[in-house]
Structures are given as structure tokens and as C-alpha cells.
Amino acid sequence: MAPLQLVAVFATTLIFMQTTANSQTCPDCFVHSRAAHYPNSEEKGTETGSCGFGTFGATINGGDVSAASDLFRNGLGCGACYQVRCTNSNYCSDKGVTVVITDQGAGDRTDFILSQQAFARMAQTTDAAASLLSLGVVDIEYRRVSCSYPDKNITIKIEESSDNPHYLAFVIWYQQGKRDITAVQLCETQNFVCKLLDRTRGAVWTTTSPPRGPLQIRMLLSDDDGDETWVIPVNNIPENWKSGDTYDSGIQVDA
Numbered sequence: 007m008a009p010l011q012l013v014a015v016f017a018t019t020l021i022f023m024q025t026t027a028n029s030q031t032c033p034d035c036f037v038h039s040r041a042a043h044y045p046n047s048e049e050k051g052t053e054t055g056s057c058g059f060g061t062f063g064a065t066i067n068g069g070d071v072s073a074a075s076d077l078f079r080n081g082l083g084c085g086a087c088y089q090v091r092c093t094n095s096n097y098c099s100d101k102g103v104t105v106v107i108t109d110q111g112a113g114d115r116t117d118f119i120l121s122q123q124a125f126a127r128m129a130q131t132t133d134a135a136a137s138l139l140s141l142g143v144v145d146i147e148y149r150r151v152s153c154s155y156p157d158k159n160i161t162i163k164i165e166e167s168s169d170n171p172h173y174l175a176f177v178i179w180y181q182q183g184k185r186d187i188t189a190v191q192l193c194e195t196q197n198f199v200c201k202l203l204d205r206t207r208g209a210v211w212t213t214t215s216p217p218r219g220p221l222q223i224r225m226l227l228s229d230d231d232g233d234e235t236w237v238i239p240v241n242n243i244p245e246n247w248k249s250g251d252t253y254d255s256g257i258q259v260d261a
């Protein structure tokens with residue numbers, strides 16, 4: 007091949023690669039959208055968020071939380087983390103803020119309704135934060151990132167509505183990494199007979215007539231490429247589990 011032809015082929019390949027990269031799902035690329043903030047006077051999130059996390063959903067990640075519209079994904083999106091940054095260079099920092107999804111909600115063409123604290127955190131300065139908050143809705147770009155809770159293990163919070171031994175409902179706290187919890191199995195710990203649980207609303211997993219004895223809760227973590235891994239906790243839930251209590255799984259997951 008003549009050198010000129012070679013250059014042409016090379017350039018074409020480059021253009022092709024770039025086009026593919028843009029049109030394919032690009033996990034680390036930012037997506038353009040808009041974000042609003044909660045109207046409540048509370049600077050953190052809401053305790054009544056649709057994920058069913060309760061107070062945890064308002065205060066997790068220091069209160070840097072958000073409601074999501076499409077990204078709520080019928081509850082699957084609960085606990086996922088996103089880096090969100092606004093795009094007005096007069097006010098906004100490059101880094102933006104990392105939020106955890108704990109609620110469902112949509113504003114005027116928004117993907118996120120951030121806690122006021124998280125919204126303000128996208129700004130470069132305190133003054134800029136005040137200006138941002140008064141705008142109410144801003145252009146943003148976002149991407150999914152790993153959730154990180156270095157000092158926490160994945161923790162099972164038994165819902166107040168639970169009634170041992172008739173009804174078990176729980177949410178999973180401190181979901182780490184960038185994968186979704188797409189299924190949960192509840193196993194008795196004698197023969198490890200397991201049953202799949204239902205995600206009844208938000209991030210709440212429930213079952214009537216849970217097995218007796220200590221319980222093992224297994225989580226199926228799935229990523230965008232369809233890779234799936236069952237994660238098995240170190241610690242069981244004790245037989246005398248109580249509504250309102252939390253149980254440390256003894257494990258962390260990354261990536």
C-alpha cells in the first residue's frame with residue numbers, strides 16, 4: 007500500500023472507532039440532562055423516599071442523595087451512585103457531587119431531584135451555591151459511579167412491618183460498587199434450601215412465611231455487561247430477628 011493510502015485507512019479506522027464508542031453504551035461517559043432539588047426545608051433527602059430506605063434514605067452519604075425518574079428503574083436503581091455535575095462554568099465545579107438514589111421523582115425534564123445539600127455541592131463556592139439553588143433547575147451531566155462505604159459492611163435492615171415468623175421485609179443498606187442487586191434469595195441454614203424473594207416496592211424485599219432458624223440472605227449482583235455473581239454473606243440473620251433491627255452481613259463488595 008502507498009503511504010498515502012495507509013494514512014487514509016488509518017484515519018477511517020479512527021473515525022469508525024470513535025463513532026462506535028459514541029453510539030455504544032459508554033459506561034464512563036457523561037450523559038447530558040437536567041437536575042432540580044427537593045423543595046423541602048430539610049437539606050438532606052426525604053425519609054419517605056420510594057426506595058423504602060426510611061431515615062437511611064435521607065442521611066446516607068452525608069445526605070448527598072437524590073430522587074431519580076427513569077434511573078429509578080422500578081426500584082432496581084435504588085442505592086446506585088451517580089456523579090452529577092452542573093455545566094454552567096460560572097457556578098459549577100468540575101467534580102460535581104456523588105449522590106445515592108433513595109427516591110423516585112421527576113421535575114421538568116429532569117433525571118435527578120437532588121437533596122438541597124447535594125445540589126449546592128455542585129457549586130464552586132458558597133455564593134455560587136446560593137445562585138444555583140435559586141435557579142432551581144440546572145443543566146447537568148451525569149454518569150454512574152461506584153458507591154463506596156469504606157467503614158461499612160453490607161447491612162440488612164428489617165422493616166418495621168415485619169412480623170417474625172410470619173412476614174419478613176427488609177432493605178439492603180450500604181450497597182457498594184457499581185452493580186445492581188437483581189435478585190435476592192433467602193436460605194435456611196440447615197440444608198440451604200433457598201427461595202427467591204420479591205422486590206415489592208423500591209428496594210424492599212419481602213416474603214411471607216420465611217423459613218425457621220437462622221437465615222442466609224444471598225444477593226445476585228449484575229453489571230451492565232450481563233455478568234452476574236451470587237454474593238454470600240459471612241453472617242446469618244439470627245432466628246430471633248426483630249423488626250426494626252439491623253444485621254451486619256460481614257461482607258463488603260467492590261467494583
Ligand SMILES: *[C@@H]1O[C@H](CO)[C@@H](O)[C@H](O)[C@H]1NC(C)=O
Pocket residue numbers: 157158159240254255256257
Ligand atoms: C465487617 O465484617 C467483618 C467480618 O467479615 C468484621 O470483621 C468487620 O468488623 C466488619 N466491619 C464493620 C465496619 O462492621
